[in-house]
Amino acid sequence: MPSLKLLIRGQVQGLGFRPYVYRLAKSMGINGTVANSSKGVEIIAQGGKSREFAARLRTNPPPLARITYFKVRQVRVRTFTSFRIIKSSTKGGAGVDVLPDLAVCADCRKELLNPKDRRFLYPFINCTQCGPRYTIIKGLPYDRPRTTMRSFQMCPDCAKEYHDPLDRRFHAQPNACPRCGPELLLLGPSGKPLSGNPIEKAAQAIDKGKIVAVKSLGGFQLACDALNDAAVRRLRRRKARPSKPLALMCENTSAARCFCRIEQNDKVLLTSPATPVVLLSKKASPTIHISPAIAPKNSRYGVMLPYTPLHIVLLRAIRRLQKHPPVLVMTSANNPGNPITAHDSELLAELGGIDLVLTHNRPIANRCDDSVVLAGKTPLMVRRARGYVPQPLFLNQLFHVKQSVLAFGGEPRNCFALASAGEVFLSPYIGRLESRRAERFFLDTLERYFAWTKIKPERIACDLHPDYLSTRLAERLSVKWHLPLFRVQHHYAHCVSVIAEHGVKGPALGLAFDGTGYGTDRAIWGCEFFLVEPDLNWHRVGHLKYLQLTEPGNIVANPGRVAAAYLIQTMGSVPRGLGLEKYAGPVQAMLNAGRSVPTSSLGRLFDAVAGIAGICREATFEGEAAIALEAAARSNEQGHYFKASMVLAKTSPCLIAPEPILAAVVSDTLTNTKKDIIAARFHNTIVQAAVTLTRYLARKCKADTILLSGGSFQNDLLRHGISVALTRQGYRVVHNQLVPVNDGGISLGQALAVGLTEKFPKSEPVRLTPTPVCLLLSR
Numbered sequence: 001m002p003s004l005k006l007l008i009r010g011q012v013q014g015l016g017f018r019p020y021v022y023r024l025a026k027s028m029g030i031n032g033t034v035a036n037s038s039k040g041v042e043i044i045a046q047g048g049k050s051r052e053f054a055a056r057l058r059t060n061p062p063p064l065a066r067i068t069y070f071k072v073r074q075v076r077v078r079t080f081t082s083f084r085i086i087k088s089s090t091k092g093g094a095g096v097d098v099l100p101d102l103a104v105c106a107d108c109r110k111e112l113l114n115p116k117d118r119r120f121l122y123p124f125i126n127c128t129q130c131g132p133r134y135t136i137i138k139g140l141p142y143d144r145p146r147t148t149m150r151s152f153q154m155c156p157d158c159a160k161e162y163h164d165p166l167d168r169r170f171h172a173q174p175n176a177c178p179r180c181g182p183e184l185l186l187l188g189p190s191g192k193p194l195s196g197n198p199i200e201k202a203a204q205a206i207d208k209g210k211i212v213a214v215k216s217l218g219g220f221q222l223a224c225d226a227l228n229d230a231a232v233r234r235l236r237r238r239k240a241r242p243s244k245p246l247a248l249m250c251e252n253t254s255a256a257r258c259f260c261r262i263e264q265n266d267k268v269l270l271t272s273p274a275t276p277v278v279l280l281s282k283k284a285s286p287t288i289h290i291s292p293a294i295a296p297k298n299s300r301y302g303v304m305l306p307y308t309p310l311h312i313v314l315l316r317a318i319r320r321l322q323k324h325p326p327v328l329v330m331t332s333a334n335n336p337g338n339p340i341t342a343h344d345s346e347l348l349a350e351l352g353g354i355d356l357v358l359t360h361n362r363p364i365a366n367r368c369d370d371s372v373v374l375a376g377k378t379p380l381m382v383r384r385a386r387g388y389v390p391q392p393l394f395l396n397q398l399f400h401v402k403q404s405v406l407a408f409g410g411e412p413r414n415c416f417a418l419a420s421a422g423e424v425f426l427s428p429y430i431g432r433l434e435s436r437r438a439e440r441f442f443l444d445t446l447e448r449y450f451a452w453t454k455i456k457p458e459r460i461a462c463d464l465h466p467d468y469l470s471t472r473l474a475e476r477l478s479v480k481w482h483l484p485l486f487r488v489q490h491h492y493a494h495c496v497s498v499i500a501e502h503g504v505k506g507p508a509l510g511l512a513f514d515g516t517g518y519g520t521d522r523a524i525w526g527c528e529f530f531l532v533e534p535d536l537n538w539h540r541v542g543h544l545k546y547l548q549l550t551e552p553g554n555i556v557a558n559p560g561r562v563a564a565a566y567l568i569q570t571m572g573s574v575p576r577g578l579g580l581e582k583y584a585g586p587v588q589a590m591l592n593a594g595r596s597v598p599t600s601s602l603g604r605l606f607d608a609v610a611g612i613a614g615i616c617r618e619a620t621f622e623g624e625a626a627i628a629l630e631a632a633a634r635s636n637e638q639g640h641y642f643k644a645s646m647v648l649a650k651t652s653p654c655l656i657a658p659e660p661i662l663a664a665v666v667s668d669t670l671t672n673t674k675k676d677i678i679a680a681r682f683h684n685t686i687v688q689a690a691v692t693l694t695r696y697l698a699r700k701c702k703a704d705t706i707l708l709s710g711g712s713f714q715n716d717l718l719r720h721g722i723s724v725a726l727t728r729q730g731y732r733v734v735h736n737q738l739v740p741v742n743d744g745g746i747s748l749g750q751a752l753a754v755g756l757t758e759k760f761p762k763s764e765p766v767r768l769t770p771t772p773v774c775l776l777l778s779r
Helices: 017-028 050-059 106-112 156-163 198-207 229-239 264-270 309-319 344-350 436-453 469-481 490-502 559-571 581-592 602-613 624-632 659-670 675-701 716-728 743-755 773-778
Strands: 002-011 031-037 040-046 066-076 083-085 184-187 212-215 220-225 248-250 277-282 300-304 327-332 356-360 372-374 380-383 401-407 417-421 423-426 459-463 485-488 508-513 527-532 538-544 547-550 596-599 654-656 705-709 732-735
Touching (some): 017 031, 017 050, 040 050, 106 309, 229 327, 309 327, 309 356, 380 743, 459 469, 469 485, 485 743, 490 527, 508 675, 547 581, 559 602, 559 659, 602 675, 659 675
Parallel strands (some): 212 356, 277 372
Antiparallel strands (some): 002 040, 002 066, 184 356, 212 220, 277 300, 401 417
């Protein structure tokens, strides 16, 4: 009989797509079949309204679906007398996007908290609109036997829901209830199971100041009472995390408003299906007093709402014990250098000193950290993981890659990318690759992505830095797989990642500001101005003037030492009265011995200023000094240290001179100017210098689009100040939004740079006819 055959690809499995097709077909009198396959969703439609049926599917798919390919063709097949969902097929090629994990939906939350519902307080409730996906999937097509729910056989009640086309759990693969699904288990410090109600006992322990490891979707989290200062400090010692901010979890936005400022964009992110950690401004007068050890020298808290039913019932139990809305520390359980812990055995072997372990018997197939987002008018991705991966990014038609690419990213925020045609699949946040477990995490995730996407890379891309572990891994695999290896300069990859996101077509001026990146001259770059041409060829047209950096291999710089090194070079010695004397001798010895490298890093300039001003002299995590400097800056201070002579436009490349900035900060510090004023003036100076040089270069290069990328643009004052000033001048200013602006996004830029053209884009010197900056400023 003449019929229509539909093949639909994209995000179409694991969200009730087949039940939706079934109900639509029944309502329109369509006969035929629908099935999941490795190609996507395949449909046979027979009936007078079959074309209308196809059109409605295309224009009005289920809410969570995202269609990337929709093909309809006429076929002759046997006559069907009804419409059925048939068994999935594992044959065929690529075409299916694995769905991210989704936060508990409103319907499941309502049932979870309803004493009359059979799933009352059941910590694994889910439906087609929510629950685990990425973290439980082992293979495609997405069916229960190919997930970690395989060993849980549905009871008659769950099976009835699963097979009822009118039920919202129709073909919900993780469907379960207390009779047939996963179960909670509470373990003591030695790993021995404890009797009693696991939720109630865990809640009592947290209320008493204990640390409890909680098995979440993508791995274990360490939880304690965020209002209990002793508990927070004990957790920091157990995790060997002296001062890096800890994520918080509270029941709802009303609770979060007790200690944070929440704008509408923040609320949208907090309550979205992805439910990331959202960076929120601290409240000046909180009604709940969070431990000062949560985010010291930081203007923000990282806050998320409960995204699993387990989190909801745990917070509910704690609320019954406390007089205030509960706020928990909820941070990933891992030692430095290792990925998030996903298995009980790992947790007990690695992390001693945990009081209790709240675990369960549903295995985690794929590790995944919590995502982190900075909200605002345009959200800024800081870490892309749970709730977003493994959704692909879609490239503008002009930027479809001609060669499929595996890009290895950089460090320490590693994330790989697989690119083919118009799609790029980014891995979840992997982090540092310094441990065997981290490398295994990388390779296991890569193997899954190969299996899911069916992409066979024809090229491999990596960072230019020869000592990155990601570079060494790329070198090994390129030899093993007999694939060409392309090394991509770090800051160029940052700029191209923005081009990939926004489909920038013309020549663009890229500002890549961060802490470190290996330059083509073997210096450490980090305050870079690039002209990127339409064919992606690039030119370094400006940068911060080089200074010598001692201890360049340290990921975490010592701000006191950087300050001393910069002052010795720019002022001849470290001025007395700054409190930097203890750093001067060792740094001078290293400079005299030639144990240093030239750097144009903006991150290191932030370190130096924080060290000089006494805002941060000893750092325990990357970016600590810059975060402290931003937090210290007075919001209404308009002063600055900028002078037109700081911008050296007659050189090639053009330069920003740091000497006047450092001298001014020293002067203010020695005259006891308040630290918040010094911090604000420094920020204002960097903004003015960057905007001045950008305007000059953009006019010379005939570029009207400005790209912002690099970890320094996580700084709100810097990003907002530069964006607003340049937008007012008529420039189009764009930055990373879908991928992290930090090193977690450079694999996207690597993939596009290597895959777009037959010939790898080159960097060539560009000569600009100089214009006096004083003339530029007067216009």
